[in-house]
Amino acid sequence: MTRVGRAIWKELLLTSPVFTTREVAEVAGVRPSNASRDLARLEEAEMVMRVRRGLWAIPNHPDFSPYAVVPHLFSEGDEGYVSLVSALNLHGMIDQIPLVVHVMATRQRPNLVTPAGRYEFHQIQPDLFDGFGAYRGTGNFDIAIPEKALFDTLYLSTRKGQRFSHLPEVEFPEKFSWDQVDEWTNRIKLDPLRIAMRKRSKALRESAPGPPSA
Numbered sequence: 763m764t765r766v767g768r769a770i771w772k773e774l775l776l777t778s779p780v781f782t783t784r785e786v787a788e789v790a791g792v793r794p795s796n797a798s799r800d801l802a803r804l805e806e807a808e809m810v811m812r813v814r815r816g817l818w819a820i821p822n823h824p825d826f827s828p829y830a831v832v833p834h835l836f837s838e839g840d841e842g843y844v845s846l847v848s849a850l851n852l853h854g855m856i857d858q859i860p861l862v863v864h865v866m867a868t869r870q871r872p873n874l875v876t877p878a879g880r881y882e883f884h885q886i887q888p889d890l891f892d893g894f895g896a897y898r899g900t901g902n903f904d905i906a907i908p909e910k911a912l913f914d915t916l917y918l919s920t921r922k923g924q925r926f927s928h929l930p931e932v933e934f935p936e937k938f939s940w941d942q943v944d945e946w947t948n949r950i951k952l953d954p955l956r957i958a959m960r961k962r963s964k965a966l967r968e969s970a971p972g973p974p975s976a
Contacts, residue, residue, distance in 0.1 A: 778902065779823035780834050783816045813878045821878075825902055828863050828879025832903045835865075835874065835881065842867040842883065843894035843904035846918065846926065849911035852897070858930045866891070866906070866914055884918055889949055893942075908935050909942040916943075916966065917950075920958040932966070940967060 787797035801818055804810045811819045817834055819826055829844055829852075836842055846864035850856045862873075862880040868891050871883040893910030897903055906914060912932070919926040943963055950956035 778830065779826035780813070780817065780819045780830050782834070783818070786818075811877055813876050814874075819878055825900065827902075828881075829897070829905075830902045831876070831878045832863065832865055832881070836867075840867070840869070841904075843906055844897070845894070845906035845911050845914040846884065847915065847929075849906045850908075850915065850932070852905060853908045853911060853935070855908060855911070855932050855934065856930050884914075886914065886917070887951065890917070890946060893946065909939055910946065912966075913943050913946045913963075916962045917946075917959060919962055920955055927962075929966070 783794055783798050783801060786801065787794045790797060792800075798816075801810060801812075805812055805818075809820075811821045813819050813831055813834075817831075819831065829848075832842065832844055842865040844852070844863060845866045847856060847858065847860045848862075848864040851859055862882045865881055865883050866886050867883050868886065868888050870885045873883065874881040893913070894904045894906045897905045905911075915926045915929065940963075947956060947959050947963060950959055
């Protein structure tokens, strides 16, 4: 096995199934051009996947999923978290499996199609960029908590030409807090948007089959 191969399997995969060419070069002690060449050979052998230029993954790694790629799609000083129907599904709140990974970000970004998955980025005002944490403690990617995932979905449904306005049946976790949804709603700066959000939230709360009251 090459130095690049040993670097991947003995060191990099201890932290993440997704890694960059530069990380491989640093661990293996080779130039990035050499690392890129060896990674291309490993790709031909179907041992690694090229997600996009300079970014790679081990698709059969137990911690790999399209979601594990998300933290690597942002440059330094920029970040995002999994939310909307992607997060609702991961939290078991809806059965519908989304065809894309929905990511909230503080600035608009073009959507991205990769061999690992399709990613849609949705902009949210900076003071609403919270309410998320590491998924199941793995740290592979950040995900909105159930309340924030629902808030983000309703928030965009009032802004994007009624996108996400028709949700499948939602099952609420036992400790789901509508108070948290209301707190984020109160942070919305634009009056028409805040009013529309309150209406959407109220309608869902009243029509959902037995959601928690608090």
